[in-house]
Amino acid sequence: MRELKLFINNEWVDAENGATFTTVNPATGEPVSRLAKASEKDIRKAIVAAKAAAKGWEDTFPEERGKLMLRAAELIRNRAQELAEIESAETGKTLHECQVIDIPFAIRAFEYYGKVMTGFQGEYIELPQGGILDYVSYEPYGVVAVIAPWNFPIHLMTRDLCPALAAGNTIVAKGSSKTPTTTSLLGEIIKDAGFPAGVVNIISGPGGTFGNAVMSSPDVSVVAFTGSAEVGRELLRMNADAPVIKKLVLELGGKGAICIDKDAELNGAVNSALFGVCFNQGEVCCASSRVYVHEVVYDKFMDMLTRRFKQLKIGLPTDPETNIGTLIDQEGLEKVDGFVQRAVADGATIVTGGKRYTEGVCEKGFYYEPTILTNVREDMEIMKKEIFGPVLMVTKVKDLDEAIEKANDTDCGLGAAVWSENPRTLYRAGKLLKAGSVWQNYNVTSTPEAPYGGNKNSGFGREDGLHGLREFLCVKNNMQYVGSKYENFYGFPDEEY
Numbered sequence: 413m414r415e416l417k418l419f420i421n422n423e424w425v426d427a428e429n430g431a432t433f434t435t436v437n438p439a440t441g442e443p444v445s446r447l448a449k450a451s452e453k454d455i456r457k458a459i460v461a462a463k464a465a466a467k468g469w470e471d472t473f474p475e476e477r478g479k480l481m482l483r484a485a486e487l488i489r490n491r492a493q494e495l496a497e498i499e500s501a502e503t504g505k506t507l508h509e510c511q512v513i514d515i516p517f518a519i520r521a522f523e524y525y526g527k528v529m530t531g532f533q534g535e536y537i538e539l540p541q542g543g544i545l546d547y548v549s550y551e552p553y554g555v556v557a558v559i560a561p562w563n564f565p566i567h568l569m570t571r572d573l574c575p576a577l578a579a580g581n582t583i584v585a586k587g588s589s590k591t592p593t594t595t596s597l598l599g600e601i602i603k604d605a606g607f608p609a610g611v612v613n614i615i616s617g618p619g620g621t622f623g624n625a626v627m628s629s630p631d632v633s634v635v636a637f638t639g640s641a642e643v644g645r646e647l648l649r650m651n652a653d654a655p656v657i658k659k660l661v662l663e664l665g666g667k668g669a670i671c672i673d674k675d676a677e678l679n680g681a682v683n684s685a686l687f688g689v690c691f692n693q694g695e696v697c698c699a700s701s702r703v704y705v706h707e708v709v710y711d712k713f714m715d716m717l718t719r720r721f722k723q724l725k726i727g728l729p730t731d732p733e734t735n736i737g738t739l740i741d742q743e744g745l746e747k748v749d750g751f752v753q754r755a756v757a758d759g760a761t762i763v764t765g766g767k768r769y770t771e772g773v774c775e776k777g778f779y780y781e782p783t784i785l786t787n788v789r790e791d792m793e794i795m796k797k798e799i800f801g802p803v804l805m806v807t808k809v810k811d812l813d814e815a816i817e818k819a820n821d822t823d824c825g826l827g828a829a830v831w832s833e834n835p836r837t838l839y840r841a842g843k844l845l846k847a848g849s850v851w852q853n854y855n856v857t858s859t860p861e862a863p864y865g866g867n868k869n870s871g872f873g874r875e876d877g878l879h880g881l882r883e884f885l886c887v888k889n890n891m892q893y894v895g896s897k898y899e900n901f902y903g904f905p906d907e908e909y
């Protein structure tokens with residue numbers, strides 16, 4: 413079993429009280445890694461290291477920062493298979509998904525943000541009164557804390573860590589206690605790439621302890637959190653009492669929807685509905701668990717969808733044939749099944765799936781059958797809450813307007829999709845759908861180069877792209893008087909001096 417310590421100031425150290433915890437492979441029940449379990453004292457040490465490194469890192473030229481980040485990308489690429497295997501073992505997602513999404517996206521984050529600062533442009537503002545050179549500069553905040561969830565551990569960690577680093581901030585980071593290993597291994601990559609001590613510090617251990625330490629520290633300026641709305645709200649409450657208010661970037665849960673018009677290309681629409689809720693076993697923040705289908709194509713859509721759902725192969729995450737791996741743990745399984753069983757008791761109909769899967773090699777894991785429900789009502793719990801499992805609710809609608817109205821009937825605002833062959837329909841739906849990402853003849857995708865994030869209970873702030881970079885840059889307006897004589901506002905006579 414792999415053993416990992418805390419990565420503070422470019423050194424691997426035990427927790428001060430020697431505490432550790434062990435992660436478990438949800439597919440097999442076997443242990444994966446033992447990691448140091450940080451106390452608040454350890455986290456405070458990491459903050460001290462990050463603060464001490466901040467000035468030097470800020471003063472390092474963007475090109476030099478970028479070179480280190482590109483080197484880190486290369487080191488991840490060299491260890492891609494090892495990292496993919498660990499990611500799959502701790503999350504239960506298929507090894508294939510880790511190989512083609514999780515690890516490549518971490519590499520792309522280092523590469524994209526490794527290059528972006530050298531081309532970053534500021535602003536010059538022409539003021540009406542003249543005589544003033546007004547320019548806007550962008551500066552790092554100082555110490556940024558990054559907190560990531562378990563569903564895409566290294567990918568979601570690097571989605572905040574990379575722009576924050578590129579912008580010249582130093583980092584104290586923590587992955588989920590369920591899946592901390594690849595995040596901790598980033599420590600090795602950071603050290604091997606040659607980053608100065610203290611620039612990146614990586615903690616493992618309970619979220620509550622980390623939250624208390626960073627929110628109560630006057631030396632942490634930004635907290636970038638990806639995770640549940642419950643913890644997001646907790647951070648907002650803590651921020652109200654923090655000795656120094658932090659900038660928060662909150663990437664929380666979602667309740668995605670797809671609207672399918674009568675002229676949609678049905679093969680693509682069906683595949684996007686399938687991917688939207690089965691990718692990563694549905695453990696995706698923007699998973700599109702609701703589908704609204706025009707009545708003209710509803711029967712055909714359901715026929716194609718159901719056949720494909722039934723063909724999905726549930727199996728060991730390491731099996732290249734597997735489409736659906738295991739959910740993260742028993743709690744996750746019970747949560748998903750609870751939603752389904754309460755929906756059925758409330759009148760929903762199971763078209764396919766609807767229960768745990770325990771056949772053959774899946775006996776030990778927390779597998780859930782890809783599930784389609786119909787006869788759902790908008791007021792049902794399952795239509796309102798995030799499920800985090802492969803469960804899709806399909807509703808027949810009379811037209812696209814009804815679909816859009818229902819898709820928008822949610823407290824979340826992360827992702828929504830529309831399918832139509834008419835570009836005018838796509839454009840109009842794109843304007844009307846209330847979400848941070850609207851996919852048009854596409855679904856459930858983010859990319860390091862373009863902004864991603866939510867509104868309402870899905871949080872605020874943006875990750876990825878230049879918008880993601882700006883979250884970690886503090887805006888400063890500079891006014892320099894360049895006129896011939898500074899204004900004599902009070903009319904005092906000039907004196908000799």
Ligand code: NAP
Binds near residue numbers: 639
């Ligand atoms: P979570 O329970 O909120 O945990 C997320 C992270 O926060 C973990 O590292 C956790 O550490 C830590 N944490 C827990 N309590 C904390 C506290 N009081 N202060 C500071 N940190 C704390 O979420 P999850 O179950 O890991 O992830 C699933 C959720 O994330 C879903 O709601 C999903 O929609 C959301 N998500 C959103 C996005 C997005 O981009 N919008 C992307 C992915 C996931 P421990 O593991 O040690 O408790």
